[in-house]
Amino acid sequence: MLVKTTATHATEGSFPDEAKLKQMTARFAPVDINVDLSPLPANERLALHKLIDAAKIIDALFLRQVAPLNPTYLSALSRDDSPLGRARLHYFSLNAGPWSLIDENAPFLPGVGAKPPAANFYPGDATREEVDAWMHSLPSAERTAATGFFTTIRRDVNRKFITVPYSLEYQPELVEAAKLLREAAVATTQPTLKIFLEKRAQAFLTNDYYDSDMAWMDLNASIEPTVGPYEVYEDEWFNFKAAVEAFITLTDENESQKLVRFSAELQELEDHLPIDPAFRQAKLGNYSPIRVVNVVYASGDANRGVQTAAFNLPNDERVVAAKGSKRVLLKNFQEAKFSKVLKPIAVRALSFKDQAFVTFDPFITHILMHELMHGLGPQRIRVGGRDTTVRMELKELNGTLEEAKADISGLWALQYLMDKGAIEKSQELAIYNTFLASSFRTLRFGLTEAHAKGMALQLNWLLDQGGVTVDSDGRFGINPVKIKTAVTSLTTEIMTTQATGDYARAKALLARMVVIRPEVKHILDALTDVPVDIEPHFLNAE
Numbered sequence: 450m451l452v453k454t455t456a457t458h459a460t461e462g463s464f465p466d467e468a469k470l471k472q473m474t475a476r477f478a479p480v481d482i483n484v485d486l487s488p489l490p491a492n493e494r495l496a497l498h499k500l501i502d503a504a505k506i507i508d509a510l511f512l513r514q515v516a517p518l519n520p521t522y523l524s525a526l527s528r529d530d531s532p533l534g535r536a537r538l539h540y541f542s543l544n545a546g547p548w549s550l551i552d553e554n555a556p557f558l559p560g561v562g563a564k565p566p567a568a569n570f571y572p573g574d575a576t577r578e579e580v581d582a583w584m585h586s587l588p589s590a591e592r593t594a595a596t597g598f599f600t601t602i603r604r605d606v607n608r609k610f611i612t613v614p615y616s617l618e619y620q621p622e623l624v625e626a627a628k629l630l631r632e633a634a635v636a637t638t639q640p641t642l643k644i645f646l647e648k649r650a651q652a653f654l655t656n657d658y659y660d661s662d663m664a665w666m667d668l669n670a671s672i673e674p675t676v677g678p679y680e681v682y683e684d685e686w687f688n689f690k691a692a693v694e695a696f697i698t699l700t701d702e703n704e705s706q707k708l709v710r711f712s713a714e715l716q717e718l719e720d721h722l723p724i725d726p727a728f729r730q731a732k733l734g735n736y737s738p739i740r741v742v743n744v745v746y747a748s749g750d751a752n753r754g755v756q757t758a759a760f761n762l763p764n765d766e767r768v769v770a771a772k773g774s775k776r777v778l779l780k781n782f783q784e785a786k787f788s789k790v791l792k793p794i795a796v797r798a799l800s801f802k803d804q805a806f807v808t809f810d811p812f813i814t815h816i817l818m819h820e821l822m823h824g825l826g827p828q829r830i831r832v833g834g835r836d837t838t839v840r841m842e843l844k845e846l847n848g849t850l851e852e853a854k855a856d857i858s859g860l861w862a863l864q865y866l867m868d869k870g871a872i873e874k875s876q877e878l879a880i881y882n883t884f885l886a887s888s889f890r891t892l893r894f895g896l897t898e899a900h901a902k903g904m905a906l907q908l909n910w911l912l913d914q915g916g917v918t919v920d921s922d923g924r925f926g927i928n929p930v931k932i933k934t935a936v937t938s939l940t941t942e943i944m945t946t947q948a949t950g951d952y953a954r955a956k957a958l959l960a961r962m963v964v965i966r967p968e969v970k971h972i973l974d975a976l977t978d979v980p981v982d983i984e985p986h987f988l989n990a991e
C-alpha cells in the first residue's frame with residue numbers, strides 16, 4: 450500500500466529540520482522483530498545465519514540500484530554526528546535513499562534533486578527516448594536481453610549503449626552472496642531448500658534465474674528464503690529492471706495447518722455460495738500455493754518505506770505458466786502492523802464495548818480466507834452465448850469488485866465454517882469487529898486503488914443494511930444479527946454481477962457506493978496521529 454499524502458516539494462533551504470524529521474520518522478512505529486529460533490536444529494540455524502549474511506549484501510546492493518549517488522550520500526551522512534545528521538541518517542535508512550517515499554518521493558536532503566526515475570539501471574546522461582529508440586533498433590535476441598529483468602544499460606568506451614548482465618554489473622556482491630547461499634545449502638538437510646539455494650547461487654553467477662524460480666515454487670522447508678532480483682517498480686522508466694530484495698523467513702506451522710484445514714473446505718464452500726447454483730464451479734481448479742511465514746530478516750527492496758505484508762512471486766511469466774505463482778503472507782509483520790496501527794485505529798473508530806473484540810487471530814484468519822476466496826466464485830463465464838471471463842467483461846471495474854468479493858465472501862465463508870462447527874463460534878464478534886476496524890485502515894489514504902475502493906463499497910453496504918451502526922458519538926459498531934444477512938446479500942450481489950459479466954450493474958453499484966460518507970470521514974479525520982506503518986528492528990540479525 451502506498452500512502453498518498455500531499456508532497457511538500459521542498460526547495461533549497463526549506464528542508465526538514467531535526468524536529469520535522471523526527472516527526473516524519475515517527476509515522477513508522479518502531480517494532481522489535483524477534484522470531485523464536487529454538488525449534489531449529491543447530492545446522493538449520495547455521496543455514497539461517499548464512500542467509501541473513503547474504504541478505505545484508507543485498508541491502509547494500511539495493512541502495513546502489515536506487516540511485517547512482519546513494520552510497521556517497523550514505524557515507525557523508527554516516528560521518529555527520531550532529532543531531533540533524535543523525536535524524537537524516539535514520540530517515541535515509543527508512544527510505545533507502547534521501548527521498549521520502551510516502552511523501553511522493555520529496556527529497557529531504559539538500560542538493561540531491563528529484564529521485565531519478567531511471568534509478569541506476571540506465572546511463573545517468575541518457576534520456577528515456579534515446580534508450581527506448583535504441584532498444585527498438587536491436588535485433589530480437591539482443592532486445593530481449595536489453596529489456597530483460599536482470600540487465601543494466603550502460604555506455605561502452607565509444608559512448609554506445611550496451612547491455613550488462615547483473616552477474617557482471619554486480620559481480621563482487623553476487624559472488625559473495627552466492628558463496629553464502631552455497632554454505633547455507635551445505636548446512637541444511639532439507640532437500641527442497643538445498644536445491645533452491647544451490648540453483649539461486651548458480652543464478653547469481655550465470656544470470657539465468659529460471660531454474661531457481663522453479664525451485665522456489667517447490668520449497669517445502671522450515672526456512673523459506675526469497676532472495677534475488679524481483680520487483681520492477683524502481684525502474685520508473687520502463688518497469689523492466691528488477692530490484693534486489695531478501696525475505697529470510699521461517700514457515701509458521703500453526704497458520705499453515707489452518708490453511709490446510711480451510712483448503713479442505715473450499716469445494717463445500719463453493720457448493721453453498723449464496724448465488725444461483727448454475728453460477729457455482731462444479732469442480733474448483735488447483736489454487737496457487739500460499740505460505741504463511743515469520744520474517745527473521747528483510748533487506749533491500751523488501752525493507753524500505755511501507756513494509757510489505759504479503760507478496761506474490763515469481764514475476765517470470767514462463768514460471769507462472771508452468772507452476773503458477775506463490776503467495777507469501779508475512780505473519781509477524783501483519784501482527785506488528787496490527788498492534789501498532791490497527792489497534793490504535795480501533796480505539797478511535799469503534800464503540801467502547803466493541804474495541805475489545807479487535808484481536809489478531811481473526812485478523813490473520815480473515816486475510817487467509819480472503820486469499821483463498823479469490824479462487825472461488827465465478828471466473829470463466831458465458832455471456833450472450835460467448836465464453837469469456839469476469840475480468841474481460843468487467844474491465845477496469847474488475848479489480849475493485851474482485852477485492853471486495855474476496856473480503857466479503859471471506860466473512861461469509863468464516864460464518865459458514867463457524868455455523869458448521871469447523872471453527873470456534875466464539876470468534877464471531879471478534880471476526881466482524883476486527884474487519885470493521887481494518888476497513889478504516891484501508892480507507893485511510895483515499896480511494897486510490899482497488900482494495901480501498903472495494904472497502905468503501907463494503908462499508909457503505911453494511912451501513913445501509915444495518916449490519917454496521919454508528920453511535921450518537923460517531924463511533925462505529927456491529928449489529929450481530931444484521932451483519933450476517935448484510936454480508937450474505939453483498940456476496941450475492943457481487944458474485945451475481947460477476948457471473949453475468951454485467952458491466953453496467955457493476956458500474957452503477959460502484960458509482961453509488963465508492964464514496965467516503967461524512968460519518969466515515971469523521972473517523973478518518975481522527976486518525977492523523979496514528980502511525981502509518983512500522984519500522985522493524987530485526988533482533989535475530991544483530
Ligand code: ZN
Nearest residue numbers: 819823852855
Ligand atoms: Zn486480494
